[in-house]
Amino acid sequence: MKLIDDQIQHVQDVVSKFSQQNKNELLFYTFCENLKQGLRADSALFFLYDQSQGTTASYSLYPSGWASKPHSILKLNADSGVRKFIKSNNFTLLSREHLTFSPLSALIKLSGNAHSDYVLVQLMKGKKPLGFFLFGFTQNEQAQIDQLQEIWSDLQAIALDLLEDQWKENNIPWETVERNALLKLAQKLSSTLKLEHILKQMLQALLNVVKFDKAVVFLINAQTGEFDYEYAYGFDEDVIDKLHLKLDEGITGWTAQTGKAMIVSDVTKEKRYVEVNEHIKSEVSVPIRSGRKIIGVFTLSSILLNAFNQKQLRMLEAFASSASITLQNARLYEHMLQKRELEKDLQVAKKIQKALLQRRLPQSDKILLAAYNKPSKQVGGDLYNAINLMNGNIILSVGDIAGKGVSGAIIMATLQAIYRTEIRYSQEVNELLEDVNQQFADTIEVGRFATFFHSVIKIEERKIEYCSAGHNPAIVLHKNGKYELLEATGIILGLLKDAKYSKKVVAFEPGDVLVAYSDGVTEAENELEEQFGLNRLIEVLKSAQTMNPAGIKKHILGSLRHFSKNVIHMDDITIVIAKYKT
Amino acid sequence: MKLKTEMMGDVAIVKLDGKLMGGPPASDTIRNEVYNLLNQDTKNIVFDLQNVTRMNSSGLGILISNLSSIKSKGGDLKLAALNENMKGIMVMTKLNTIFEIATSAEEAVQGF
Numbered sequence: 001m002k003l004i005d006d007q008i009q010h011v012q013d014v015v016s017k018f019s020q021q022n023k024n025e026l027l028f029y030t031f032c033e034n035l036k037q038g039l040r041a042d043s044a045l046f047f048l049y050d051q052s053q054g055t056t057a058s059y060s061l062y063p064s065g066w067a068s069k070p071h072s073i074l075k076l077n078a079d080s081g082v083r084k085f086i087k088s089n090n091f092t093l094l095s096r097e098h099l100t101f102s103p104l105s106a107l108i109k110l111s112g113n114a115h116s117d118y119v120l121v122q123l124m125k126g127k128k129p130l131g132f133f134l135f136g137f138t139q140n141e142q143a144q145i146d147q148l149q150e151i152w153s154d155l156q157a158i159a160l161d162l163l164e165d166q167w168k169e170n171n172i173p174w175e176t177v178e179r180n181a182l183l184k185l186a187q188k189l190s191s192t193l194k195l196e197h198i199l200k201q202m203l204q205a206l207l208n209v210v211k212f213d214k215a216v217v218f219l220i221n222a223q224t225g226e227f228d229y230e231y232a233y234g235f236d237e238d239v240i241d242k243l244h245l246k247l248d249e250g251i252t253g254w255t256a257q258t259g260k261a262m263i264v265s266d267v268t269k270e271k272r273y274v275e276v277n278e279h280i281k282s283e284v285s286v287p288i289r290s291g292r293k294i295i296g297v298f299t300l301s302s303i304l305l306n307a308f309n310q311k312q313l314r315m316l317e318a319f320a321s322s323a324s325i326t327l328q329n330a331r332l333y334e335h336m337l338q339k340r341e342l343e344k345d346l347q348v349a350k351k352i353q354k355a356l357l358q359r360r361l362p363q364s365d366k367i368l369l370a371a372y373n374k375p376s377k378q379v380g381g382d383l384y385n386a387i388n389l390m391n392g393n394i395i396l397s398v399g400d401i402a403g404k405g406v407s408g409a410i411i412m413a414t415l416q417a418i419y420r421t422e423i424r425y426s427q428e429v430n431e432l433l434e435d436v437n438q439q440f441a442d443t444i445e446v447g448r449f450a451t452f453f454h455s456v457i458k459i460e461e462r463k464i465e466y467c468s469a470g471h472n473p474a475i476v477l478h479k480n481g482k483y484e485l486l487e488a489t490g491i492i493l494g495l496l497k498d499a500k501y502s503k504k505v506v507a508f509e510p511g512d513v514l515v516a517y518s519d520g521v522t523e524a525e526n527e528l529e530e531q532f533g534l535n536r537l538i539e540v541l542k543s544a545q546t547m548n549p550a551g552i553k554k555h556i557l558g559s560l561r562h563f564s565k566n567v568i569h570m571d572d573i574t575i576v577i578a579k580y581k582t
Numbered sequence: 583m584k585l586k587t588e589m590m591g592d593v594a595i596v597k598l599d600g601k602l603m604g605g606p607p608a609s610d611t612i613r614n615e616v617y618n619l620l621n622q623d624t625k626n627i628v629f630d631l632q633n634v635t636r637m638n639s640s641g642l643g644i645l646i647s648n649l650s651s652i653k654s655k656g657g658d659l660k661l662a663a664l665n666e667n668m669k670g671i672m673v674m675t676k677l678n679t680i681f682e683i684a685t686s687a688e689e690a691v692q693g694f
Contacts, residue, residue, distance in 0.1 A: 400639070402642060403643065446646065447646050447647030448643060449643065451639075451675060471674075472674065488675065488676050491677065492676065495646060495677075496680070571638075
């Protein structure tokens with residue numbers, strides 16, 4: 001609640017602060033400012049196409065959090081290039097460079113602003129673009145964009161309302177516009193009150209008109225069709241546990257299934273009644289509808305017989321219908337809060353992962369190393385290792401967990417822990433992978449698995465011993481231009497507890513390069529849904545053969561970026577490169 | 583992801599249609615179908631993948647977990663009509679050593 005109160009307070013502050021200014025601007029400034037805060041963006045701009053001037057419109061700018069003075073108005077001449085650019089980059093994460101070379105370069109210059117990432121969001125009325133927002137971020141961009149995309153239809157509706165008001169403004173006194181806007185905002189915010197709080201208030205309000213001793217509100221989960229939320233009023237704590245009803249249980253269940261309200265004047269005479277409290281003598285059960293759908297049921301109980309009558313029932317039905325919208329909004333808000341919690345979890349998982357992936361690569365006289373890892377979302381499922389062994393040899397490995405998100409991150413951490421423990425014991429590459437697999441298979445659930453490439457660079461012997469559990473073939477490019485693919489030598493990890501892996505050996509001489517990677521590289525797609533592919537990777541590697549690993553890495557990433565252009569990578573990207581010094 | 587099941591003798595051919603990319607919709611749809619078949623005592627099942635255009639690692643996970651649940655009931659799961667890309671994935675991950683892969687659903691049925 002604190003957050004919402006703060007937001008309302010903030011809006012009021014902004015309003016009073018700028019009350020002397022042009023009022024339409026103020027309205028948008030307020031809106032923009034709130035959007036910015038809500039998204040935790042660092043800056044927000046709102047552009048409105050001048051509808052009267054056709055395609056060569058000018059833009060009004062409502063800056064918030066920008067280097068130029070807030071609330072100054074900038075005008076930009078724009079041609080269709082701008083609109084095209086915005087259309088094709090809607091909701092896309094844009095780097096500063098990207099924007100600097102776009103038709104919007106003048107704007108970026110003008111603002112003197114320097115965020116690392118930007119997102120353009122079109123404001124549409126039906127199919128007609130009315131303008132756009134530009135949000136600037138300095139960190140945590142992708143999460144905000146996902147969030148923004150999710151709530152955009154709501155925000156767009158509010159923005160359109162504001163615009164309509166503005167256009168009608170000549171006929172409407174400012175005070176009304178202001179009040180409307182604030183009211184809308186307040187409505188929007190108040191509808192996001194906590195469900196429990198709302199239910200409590202609703203039931204208390206009801207108490208003024210109907211006498212009851214206990215009440216329960218059940219809500220139905222739209223996906224599962226089962227009750228998944230109960231709010232109890234007037235019950236002892238220990239009874240509340242008993243209140244979990246199924247849809248075919250009790251009067252409540254009957255009401256949920258039939259959509260009919262029911263008065264039970266004497267619960268001992270009603271077979272369907274399920275006793276939760278011995279004192280209850282009579283009960284009334286009322287469906288909560290949204291349109292034709294039943295989204296829940298509320299029951300009021302009394303310790304008196306015949307406590308409820310038909311007149312009260314009709315009133316309760318009316319009450320239920322007016323409560324349904326509030327309840328639904330509150331539920332959406334609860335879900336949003338839960339999602340935020342999950343996002344926090346994701347952030348934690350991300351930190352753990354970062355800690356697990358090494359930042360510093362080992363030093364070696366003979367071998368040069370480079371590594372790259374970028375999760376597609378907040379947390380990924382790729383892992384890699386580059387470890388100096390006591391005998392001077394180097395372990396290189398890359399793994400890829402099927403599935404991402406928190407569960408993928410946990411599995412990744414598990415695998416990494418098992419692997420790091422196992423490599424302490426000097427053993428053959430295949431024995432190691434077999435041990436890792438055995439423990440890993442014990443830990444994870446059916447259907448989860450990982451592909452894994454494990455290798456040891458034996459420096460003195462000038463060879464690589466390796467083992468691959470169904471992983472994308474690593475590439476060894478020899479100095480003479482010939483290459484070898486290090487194909488799988490056994491099945492994916494986690495599937496068969498007693499899986500066997502065979503050890504293979506490949507020559508690794510001065511000038512040779514080893515590249516191990518995850519499928520995010522070869523399966524990166526372009527706009528035509530074509531994949532980058534192994535052949536392209538080999539070609540790119542050949543063309544960069546003479547470079548050091550850092551240069552090769554840069555070259556591969558550059559080619560990937562060039563290939564995928566505007567397509568966001570769906571998968572984690574991991575590349576580990578080793579080169580035998582010449 | 584859509585699916586349609588046909589019976590050929592006592593073998594069920596489950597024709598999958600769309601992208602086999604994991605996520606609850608695809609995995610639930612398939613799992614429910616397999617669950618129903620096993621409940622009806624149909625234990626030999628073929629996944630016809632002719633109309634599956636794409637598959638990723640989560641998709642593989644779906645195949646594996648279904649194989650496991652079918653095998654635990656004493657049945658078997660065979661795959662049929664994989665495109666080249668998917669065959670490549672099966673070979674790369676060595677899953678071709680676990681799954682029996684047939685060129686067509688009919689061939690797979692005859693293998694039981």
